[in-house]
Amino acid sequence: MATVRSTSLPDGGNAQPGNGEHDDLKLPDHGRSGQQARTAQQDPTTQAPEHYDLIVVGAGAAGIAAARTARRSDARVLMVTRGRPGQSSQWSGTVPTKALIAAARTAQLMRTADRFGITPVEPDINFGHLTEAIRDRITTAAPDESVGSLREQGIDLVFGTARFGGEATLTVDDVPYAFSRAVIATGSAPAMPPIPGLADSAPMTPESLWDLRFLPERLTLIGGGPTGCELGQAFARLGSQVMIIEQQDRLLPREEPEVSRLIASRLTDEGVQIVTGTTVQRVTSYRKHCRLTVGQADRSDAREIEAGMILVAAGRRPATVGLDLARAGVFPNANGYIDTDDRLRTSNRRIFAAGDVLGGRPLASLAGLDGEIAGNNATSSRARTAHHELGPQVVFTDPEVGRIGHTEASARAVLGDWLRIRTSNRRVDRAIAENEPAGLTKIISNGHGRMVGATVVSPRAGEVITELATVLQHGGRIRELADVPHAYPTWSDEIYNAAQAEQSERQQTLLSRR
Ligand SMILES: Cc1cc2nc3c(=O)[nH]c(=O)nc-3n(C[C@H](O)[C@H](O)[C@H](O)COP(=O)(O)OP(=O)(O)OC[C@H]3O[C@@H](n4cnc5c(N)ncnc54)[C@H](O)[C@@H]3O)c2cc1C
Ligand SMILES: NC(=O)c1ccc[n+]([C@@H]2O[C@H](COP(=O)([O-])OP(=O)(O)OC[C@H]3O[C@@H](n4cnc5c(N)ncnc54)[C@H](O)[C@@H]3O)[C@@H](O)[C@H]2O)c1
Numbered sequence: 001m002a003t004v005r006s007t008s009l010p011d012g013g014n015a016q017p018g019n020g021e022h023d024d025l026k027l028p029d030h031g032r033s034g035q036q037a038r039t040a041q042q043d044p045t046t047q048a049p050e051h052y053d054l055i056v057v058g059a060g061a062a063g064i065a066a067a068r069t070a071r072r073s074d075a076r077v078l079m080v081t082r083g084r085p086g087q088s089s090q091w092s093g094t095v096p097t098k099a100l101i102a103a104a105r106t107a108q109l110m111r112t113a114d115r116f117g118i119t120p121v122e123p124d125i126n127f128g129h130l131t132e133a134i135r136d137r138i139t140t141a142a143p144d145e146s147v148g149s150l151r152e153q154g155i156d157l158v159f160g161t162a163r164f165g166g167e168a169t170l171t172v173d174d175v176p177y178a179f180s181r182a183v184i185a186t187g188s189a190p191a192m193p194p195i196p197g198l199a200d201s202a203p204m205t206p207e208s209l210w211d212l213r214f215l216p217e218r219l220t221l222i223g224g225g226p227t228g229c230e231l232g233q234a235f236a237r238l239g240s241q242v243m244i245i246e247q248q249d250r251l252l253p254r255e256e257p258e259v260s261r262l263i264a265s266r267l268t269d270e271g272v273q274i275v276t277g278t279t280v281q282r283v284t285s286y287r288k289h290c291r292l293t294v295g296q297a298d299r300s301d302a303r304e305i306e307a308g309m310i311l312v313a314a315g316r317r318p319a320t321v322g323l324d325l326a327r328a329g330v331f332p333n334a335n336g337y338i339d340t341d342d343r344l345r346t347s348n349r350r351i352f353a354a355g356d357v358l359g360g361r362p363l364a365s366l367a368g369l370d371g372e373i374a375g376n377n378a379t380s381s382r383a384r385t386a387h388h389e390l391g392p393q394v395v396f397t398d399p400e401v402g403r404i405g406h407t408e409a410s411a412r413a414v415l416g417d418w419l420r421i422r423t424s425n426r427r428v429d430r431a432i433a434e435n436e437p438a439g440l441t442k443i444i445s446n447g448h449g450r451m452v453g454a455t456v457v458s459p460r461a462g463e464v465i466t467e468l469a470t471v472l473q474h475g476g477r478i479r480e481l482a483d484v485p486h487a488y489p490t491w492s493d494e495i496y497n498a499a500q501a502e503q504s505e506r507q508q509t510l511l512s513r514r
Pocket of ligand 2: 193222223224225226227228230247248252278279280314315361363394396
């Protein structure tokens with residue numbers, strides 16, 4: 001029979017097994033594997049709480065990765081969740097939005113087929129069939145995240161709301177459990193701006209949107225970040241009249257200003273009404289529609305606009321309410337998120353945190369990686385560190401916006417004018433072949449030519465940016481890609497062109513020094 005390994009506290013790789021310092025935190029040897037452990041169900045009246053090597057709170061991208069990684073060290077693992085495993089990513093975030101976007105792109109292609117010399121046709125959208133197809137995509141996307149599959153992987157699963165009772169205990173709906181380590185991976189929830197009358201209008205959120213049974217004739221999005229832009233464009237392409245209201249002076253305010261202009265222009269061409277530099281001050285609901293009082297932040301310029309169904313895409317907030325973190329000795333920061341060191345350990349050294357609950361950049365890609373790191377560091381003495389700043393992020397509008405590292409403004413804030421910026425709006429051959437407009441490639445390097453950030457706007461920017469992520473991760477220079485043969489014609493052509501241009505500039509500089 002497999003036994004649970006007794007693992008000493010991972011302490012930055014310095015803690016030696018049995019060095020005495022952390023003996024009280026040693027994982028116990030239960031003499032059985034998690035796979036063989038009984039399913040987590042307990043009588044609340046029993047005195048001793050059931051003990052686990054690791055309890056993971058949350059079964060989203062971060063929690064699942066943490067639990068799976070811990071199982072590789074044969075730890076006895078309990079995962080607690082009050083929602084379906086997969087949560088935001090699989091059920092309401094990454095997967096369904098991309099399925100919706102793909103359907104909307106098809107509708108747009110049908111409508112604009114004349115650019116390929118094909119007779120265009122206005123698509124007939126059956127929203128019921130469309131949402132059914134999306135549900136099908138969701139269940140196909142991650143079969144190994146189902147309850148059955150997680151249990152097969154040896155992870156005990158219990159449904160309910162977790163609440164810490166002390167530094168090494170928690171309850172799930174009053175049933176107590178004890179842990180050697182825990183990972184908090186409770187994710188985030190939609191932020192609801194405190195706008196008078198908003199709650200009465202029963203607004204949708206990216207989470208509740210998937211219950212829609214009909215295509216809204218008119219849809220008003222509050223927030224023009226990644227969610228607002230992706231969903232706004234998709235619903236407009238499916239046939240809704242869409243308005244996006246953004247309080248900052250441009251859409252996608254975290255991206256380069258030229259990206260905001262490019263995406264705004266594309267959305268406007270597709271019929272989306274964009275209102276920037278404007279906040280919603282009041283919502284008045286009528287039986288079938290709403291009226292919004294909007295204006296500038298200082299409340300000047302107040303005016304009323306008609307709105308359809310409201311979808312709030314105004315950012316996220318941490319899902320920590322009710323966890324009783326203080327009892328566990330974990331203290332959220334001023335924004336309510338959990339701070340950790342780079343090994344994802346919180347102020348309680350038994351407890352780690354991963355995913356959206358950390359704040360920063362709430363991305364499924366980072367949540368999964370964090371989960372692995374937290375699960376590893378909680379159950380193994382070989383510590384791994386998290387480098388959030390290195391992960392690429394993509395806004396899946398059409399065209400897509402891929403970014404890695406700094407924008408020009410954030411690089412300038414750190415490096416001043418010690419920057420080299422290479423920008424191109426050239427239409428690559430692939431864009432010409434597919435009759436797509438020009439995008440953008442912007443590569444930012446420091447004075448030594450080492451890349452510190454890049455932005456790509458193209459129909460496949462999500463793929464293209466990963467090549468640059470590799471360069472950034474290795475502290476490389478863009479010219480190093482000039483020696484790597486690239487397939488032609490691809491959406492990466494402009495990266496290769498930039499690499500060759502950098503290479504030839506360097507050769508000229510070297511020649512001129514001779
Ligand atoms: C519309 C939308 C589109 C997105 N698109 C992308 C994209 O294209 N690419 C990308 O990388 N990211 C995308 N994201 C972000 C991505 O979905 C999240 O970053 C990711 O899902 C976060 O994972 P998580 O595990 O931290 O949290 P979650 O997936 O939210 O999981 C949290 C889990 O904790 C549980 N929980 C919470 N509190 C408790 C409690 N007290 N007790 C027990 N269980 C609890 C929940 O039930 C859930 O299982 C998108 C997000 C949205 C909203
Ligand atoms: N493709 C992707 O990777 C993807 C897609 C969607 C979401 N996400 C993730 O989810 C997170 C949340 O995305 P999001 O777009 O909901 O949030 P966000 O914080 O990125 O953007 C919200 C926008 O709403 C605006 N806003 C806030 N309150 C407002 C108000 N009262 N009136 C008008 N505008 C208001 C903000 O200025 C901001 O531009 C992102 O940080 C991102 O990491 C990722």
